[in-house]
Amino acid sequence: MSVHTCRSGDGAELTISVDGRFDFTVHEDFRLAYENAAAPAARYVVDLAHAEYVDSSALGMLLLLREHAGRTTRRVSIRNARPHVERVLTIANFHKLFVMA
Amino acid sequence: MGASDVLPRAPDRDAREQEVAERVLRSVVHRGLAPDAGVRTLVVPAGRFNGDLLLTARHPGGRLHLLLGDFVGHGLQAAIGALPAADTFRTMTAKGFAIGEIATELNAKLRELLPPSFFLAAALLELDFERRRLTLWNGGLPDVLRVRTGAGVVERFPSRHLPLAIEPPARFDASTQVAPIHPDDLLLVHSDGLLDLRAPDGMPFGEERLAQLVRAGTSAGDGELLDAIAAAVELHRKDRALDDDLTLAVVACRPVEPVEPLPTPRSDPAARSTALPWSTSLRLEAEALATLDPLPLLLQQVAELRGPIHERTTLFLVLQELWSNAVDHGVLRLDSHQKRDAPGFDAYLERRATALRELRDGFVEIRLRQEPRENGGRLRIRVEDSGPGFDLAHARAKESATEERLRLCGRGLELVRSVCESLVVSGRGNVIEAVISWDWSGR
Numbered sequence: 001m002s003v004h005t006c007r008s009g010d011g012a013e014l015t016i017s018v019d020g021r022f023d024f025t026v027h028e029d030f031r032l033a034y035e036n037a038a039a040p041a042a043r044y045v046v047d048l049a050h051a052e053y054v055d056s057s058a059l060g061m062l063l064l065l066r067e068h069a070g071r072t073t074r075r076v077s078i079r080n081a082r083p084h085v086e087r088v089l090t091i092a093n094f095h096k097l098f099v100m101a
Numbered sequence: 102m103g104a105s106d107v108l109p110r111a112p113d114r115d116a117r118e119q120e121v122a123e124r125v126l127r128s129v130v131h132r133g134l135a136p137d138a139g140v141r142t143l144v145v146p147a148g149r150f151n152g153d154l155l156l157t158a159r160h161p162g163g164r165l166h167l168l169l170g171d172f173v174g175h176g177l178q179a180a181i182g183a184l185p186a187a188d189t190f191r192t193m194t195a196k197g198f199a200i201g202e203i204a205t206e207l208n209a210k211l212r213e214l215l216p217p218s219f220f221l222a223a224a225l226l227e228l229d230f231e232r233r234r235l236t237l238w239n240g241g242l243p244d245v246l247r248v249r250t251g252a253g254v255v256e257r258f259p260s261r262h263l264p265l266a267i268e269p270p271a272r273f274d275a276s277t278q279v280a281p282i283h284p285d286d287l288l289l290v291h292s293d294g295l296l297d298l299r300a301p302d303g304m305p306f307g308e309e310r311l312a313q314l315v316r317a318g319t320s321a322g323d324g325e326l327l328d329a330i331a332a333a334v335e336l337h338r339k340d341r342a343l344d345d346d347l348t349l350a351v352v353a354c355r356p357v358e359p360v361e362p363l364p365t366p367r368s369d370p371a372a373r374s375t376a377l378p379w380s381t382s383l384r385l386e387a388e389a390l391a392t393l394d395p396l397p398l399l400l401q402q403v404a405e406l407r408g409p410i411h412e413r414t415t416l417f418l419v420l421q422e423l424w425s426n427a428v429d430h431g432v433l434r435l436d437s438h439q440k441r442d443a444p445g446f447d448a449y450l451e452r453r454a455t456a457l458r459e460l461r462d463g464f465v466e467i468r469l470r471q472e473p474r475e476n477g478g479r480l481r482i483r484v485e486d487s488g489p490g491f492d493l494a495h496a497r498a499k500e501s502a503t504e505e506r507l508r509l510c511g512r513g514l515e516l517v518r519s520v521c522e523s524l525v526v527s528g529r530g531n532v533i534e535a536v537i538s539w540d541w542s543g544r
Contacts, residue, residue: 055345056171056173056220056222057173057218059173059220060173060218060219060220061218063217063218063220063267064217064218067217067218088293090260091222091241091242091243091259091260091293092222092241092260092263092264093240093241093260093261093262093263093264094263096263097263097267
């Protein structure tokens with residue numbers, strides 16, 4: 001499975017990692033990763049260290065997560081994007097909606 | 102009927118829906134696909150339709166509007182968005198709206214219509230051939246390139262905004278990038294399908310390959326450049342299927358007459374009758390000057406009042422020039438000599454934006470008066486501004502005030518004079534009246 005989740009010690013932060021291709025094929029897994037969480041998290045982190053590729057439907061999935069988190073910019077951050085993945089996020093100006101780290 | 106009866110059929114139905122959606126979307130795309138003589142396009146659809154959208158339309162003043170969009174999602178979802186997008190783009194362009202306003206409307210409309218994970222990455226371009234100016238809004242598309250013979254890429258216009266349909270209307274940023282263009286320039290707009298195009302070994306096409314083609318190809322003109330890129334695309338992908346649609350437009354900055362003639366009322370006898378007498382006026386005060394564009398409204402009024410809408414290009418040109426002359430040089434007192442080179446042009450636009458933001462006093466008033474005449478009519482367009490005007494006494498010492506003012510205000514007003522019956526400056530040099538006349542007897 002290419003989508004993994006991990007809770008922080010205090011339970012406030014949910015990290016979702018996507019490996020391999022972040023595209024329409026992981027749509028369902030990505031959604032379940034935050035919808036099936038035992039309790040809503042205060043903060044979400046999407047870790048893309050092992051994502052080799054993102055397409056526009058991945059950007060759509062990130063927007064859905066943001067919607068789920070209540071549209072507050074500070075609640076969802078995207079981490080460890082590789083240069084070509086970061087390029088896609090930059091062209092879409094997603095730093096205006098997410099914390100990029 | 103049990104679930105087992107339904108489930109096996111679902112893929113079939115999906116495929117059929119996909120097919121219908123594709124057909125709808127393609128008809129929308131193709132209907133607008135570069136009817137304009139100044140635009141050459143390369144469209145390589147992927148097997149699975151991803152929803153690139155390319156539209157062109159002519160503004161009443163003759164300007165070219167182009168939209169290249171890349172929908173997230175595909176099939177039905179993309180088709181649903183394409184229809185209102187194309188409709189809004191064409192209708193607003195025909196009414197004389199600027200691209201910032203069109204982007205604002207597209208954003209609001211698509212956001213209302215579509216689910217939250219859906220968006221349209223798009224670049225909107227406006228080419229004003231008369232003023233040699235490009236206005237551009239880029240939200241989510243790769244850099245738009247300005248290229249020139251022998252020089253390759255001379256300017257890049259990167260994406261500065263989120264794609265359309267994401268931000269709520271109150272947060273939408275409609276600010277545009279503006280740059281001077283030269284008649285020999287070409288603009289290159291493309292969806293990300295080009296840079297991401299994979300060779301069989303996985304190597305992407307990439308920006309550097311494109312820049313090299315541009316350097317090599319711009320000596321040969323727009324057709325050649327497009328052909329060179331098309332050949333390079335085939336060479337690169339060999340027989341590998343595309344992952345994504347690929348759409349590319351090469352736009353000439355040299356004015357080209359639109360292929361589709363603008364609508365004229367010649368076939369409508371009622372519209373050809375003697376003009377009706379009426380007058381109307383509109384006065385915008387300081388804050389309104391900074392935020393409203395009165396031209397679409399005025400054009401609409403002229404149309405509803407059976408004015409010379411068959412002369413819409415002339416009409417728009419005159420209104421546009423007199424309006425911006427009154428705002429820029431009358432109310433804001435900017436010096437147009439600054440606009441001569443590219444850095445000066447940028448500085449000018451920056452000063453203009455600042456001056457408008459800080460403006461607390463001032464107005465521009467436009468009066469339109471139509472008079473009947475035998476077999477036609479005459480429209481007087483009088484524009485008054487609150488500025489100090491031109492020093493008439495000083496000018497008379499040298500030559501006529503009109504001549505002097507026209508000389509000082511440059512190309513814009515000369516252009517107006519060339520299409521009008523007359524152009525007269527009065528008051529303290531803050532009132533200008535242009536007369537457009539028409540006659541049906543010779544037609």
